Amino acid sequence: MTELKHYFAPTSLDQAVECLKDGDVTILAGGTDLTPQSQAGRIRIKRTLMNIRHIPQLSGITLEGREIRIGTLATITEIMEHPLVRQHLPVLVEACNHFASDQIRNAATLGGNICNASPAGDTLIPLLLLDARVELASMPEAKLYRHSMPLATFFVGPGKTRRSLCELLTCVRIPLPGEGHVAHFHKLGTRPALDISTISIGIGGTLREGVLTNVRVAFGAVAPTPVRAARAEQALEGQKLDAAIIDRVAAIARDEVEPIDDVRATAWYRKEMIHNITRRMLTHVAQA
């Protein structure tokens, strides 16, 4: 049973982080993960349920210098439809397009998807490709304190992140991709909507004259967290995408991941799919 005693809906960031000092707070944003998970007993609602939806500082998608800032409350639908995202971050749109269903996309937030820290979280793979950083706010003394870290170091395990109990994820910052940047996302599941990935793959980098540099490869649902694939990245870096290199990278990717068996697939199948889909995606990039 829940121990819920207080419901709190702050209207400013200061109020919210002040409340978090207590440490015994469950944060509610879109609620699309929190509701089913708490009902199924996987998440225990703490003493205070804090609804952060009324905090204006946490919303919005803006260009700040050479960075796109996406507020933690931005819904998947808002992200998909936003001109800045569509122009500069098409791979994020691709991933949002495979996210759950229309109804859930209208409520689910980016911050929620990140803090839920599912190894299969749909937005996490493109954010890793894009070198996204997460910004966290807290109030250790009387003053608001912000710091940020690369998303690649944020995840610790399924449902676990480096966010401390008294911190609030306020936004994601994504550097504008440079010229020649290509990135693609593939979600493999059993159906086109309302599905948890069996595996997901993101591949990105700068493509010039068939040569890929500054390579990013990220995989979902093959490890306790979404992961960058260092060996596959290294094998691709600076290479011209021909059939031989594509086969080699696909094989490296398969051997690099160590997935588990669960209700969705066996580890063997996941490794096979990492191989086949990596090969398919690189072939498409090479042919494009």
Next chain:
Amino acid sequence: MSVSEKKTRIIEPDSLIGKRIPKMDAPEKASGRTRYIHDINLSGQLYGKILRSGRIHALIKSIDTSAARALPGVHVVITAADIPDQRPIGVARDHFPLKVGRVRSQRDEIAAVAAESEEIAEAALKLIKVVYEDLPVISDPEDAIKPGAALIHPEPHGADGTHLHLKQGTSIAHRGKADNIAMRFDYAHGDVVKGEAESDVVIEDTFRLHYVTHCCMGVSGMIAEFDASGNLLMYSNTQVPFLHKREFAEYLNMDPARIRIIQPPIGGGFGSKLDIYPFEIICLFLARAAKRPVKMLFTREEEFLASPTRQPVLLTLRSGCKKDGTLTFRQVHTLHDNGAYTSWGATTPFVMMQTFSSLYRVPHCDYHTAAVYTNNPYAGSFRGYGNLQATFAIEQHMDMMAEAIGMDSLEFRLKNAQDSGETTGQGMVFKSCGFKDCINTAAQRSDYSRKFKENEANRGKPGNIKHGIGMASMLHVGGGAKIYPSDGCGTILKMDDFANVTLITGASEIGQGSETVLSQLVCEELGLPISAITVVNNDTAITPWDVGVHASRTTFIAGNSAIGAAKKAKAKILAVAAKKYDAAEADLDLRGGFVIKAASGEVVVELSKLLRNLHFQDKAELVMTTFYYEPPSVHQGKDFKGDVSAAYAWASQVVEVEVDTDTGMVRMTKITGAHDVGRVLNRLGIEGQIEGGMVMGQGYALTEDLMIVDGVMRNPNFRDYKLVTAPEIPEMDIAFIESMDGEGPQGAKGVGEAPSICIAAAAANAIRNATGVRMFELPFTPEKVYRALHGQTPKRYWKPWKAE
């Protein structure tokens, strides 16, 4: 204006049959106004909740409910010990609603609470302490029949440790069972040894059919109330109110006459409400003890855990034919995983053996099923009732045999297909039979033969997407099924002084559209628009007897019953009109709300006026009629032979797929269905029913999989139990073969179950056509198909076995 000057009004002939008529309950449902059981609340009502087993197979050493009883707001807490007169339920009477001394599956009911709110009831459940002693778990039916296997329903021991051999006649729940065999079925016609000797080709394969469940959008529920005189009123989702009234009475030790069942609109049945489940009896116990109405509703997770499943089957089929394409024999052995208790799933062989013996002409057939106890969920009835499983095996073997003798698979099917006028080895008589039309129509409309050859030729070409096409056909009862002493249905028809009709029928509406089709049949008979009718079909205190909604019987049986009552009403009306207007009854008819001259359509009198005249006179009379229809079918003998249905439905379906060999993903792109439905009554309704059935078949074939590991359900939720979603639904082309059954209402036959039956079998044939790989196990999930494509699926062989 004198009568002679009045312009003669002519009513042109018209018919409701075959028209597209919206379902009568559609506006309410589409606008969210339908009051399901979930929306009904009685004043003073308590909320019931059930504590289920924490173990799969264990002895219950102790139950401590004291803390739960002490919780404020809790009215009643019950365990088996509180209900000394508890009687076993279920098809084999092997199941106490509240478990006595032992739990046998994950869903088992230990205790129940009635409290002032759901939250309090749930909190109380958490306060109940149960001590278990674990027992070995049997989760594989093959283990259940091994010598020395642990027994699921062992014979009870006396205090001295010796077996208490209770007398036969007491139920399995009391006397136990010395083995794990819950039920067995053995059927034969001809001589399979002779048949095999005559065969040029013999093939044998093992097929494995998995667990799926109904996934009704409306979760199960009940409200029970005993009045001050001890009469019981139930709001129940049952599909069979009259049979259940009697059964409920048995379980409560009360007079069935004092039980009334009201059926609110239900959010899906599909066979799942054909048996009585523990929660219903427990809800009654709670209401009886609390002396207050008690409402019990499942959560979605409970709906998965504690609902029946489709019958999982392990099946080895041996088939033979001659080089010229003549079938010689079939031998079938199945192992049915009965789960911990026996419900209707165990009896699916009634239907399965019909498919093996009679879908095609087979001179020699031998069929054996053993349904064995395990610690798994138990199977109930589910649209198709074993026929999906049987058809999956048979229709793959039809393709395989055709390939083995080098014959075109269509030609092979047509050569062995039944015709009208035939009597099968099992004694089924096919009075109307559009089977060959179904095969030909489905093949032509889908361009089956051309695509089949092209796909085969393209198999080896580069590219990861392979196209496949496959066919399967089915036979199912379409005129009821004489399982009970009666397979009939009663109707009361009442006309009011505005010529509106109230049709009071025993047949329940469970979303299948029966009230619309019955209304159509009555209005057709009485020459009235569909807007002139009200249907009452949900209260045992009002409606006449009916067997219940099962076996695709409602349109046929209740339809004939409704027509019978309407004909009697019509005869009475015409007799009155004939007398009053000095005409011969035979020269009059009813049309468009008028009594007319049959030959010319000329209006004699407005029907409502005639009825008022009849009503408001010295010797007043009302038009109220009753009719009971009993189909001319027969009970099967102990050998399972006999013409069990008054008519039989046929269908052929062609499934087209795209298989992605990189991932194993199978996409269904098109289904072409040709259905012998006798006659189309409501075109909109029948299209909807067939489309829905096809999607259910698609889910069975490709995505739905209730995963049970060591007795534990691993995916009791819609996230991991994959129903088909809208974008996956293929293009559908549906053709109707109207064979005009002589006994059917307006020529119609039952169709409710038919559309889901062939899809998995046809999909298996399509995957073979696309890839060259044959799938013997369902469902065709990406990983299963990928493994098969890469030779990673060892072929399973289950050695035929039958109970001695």
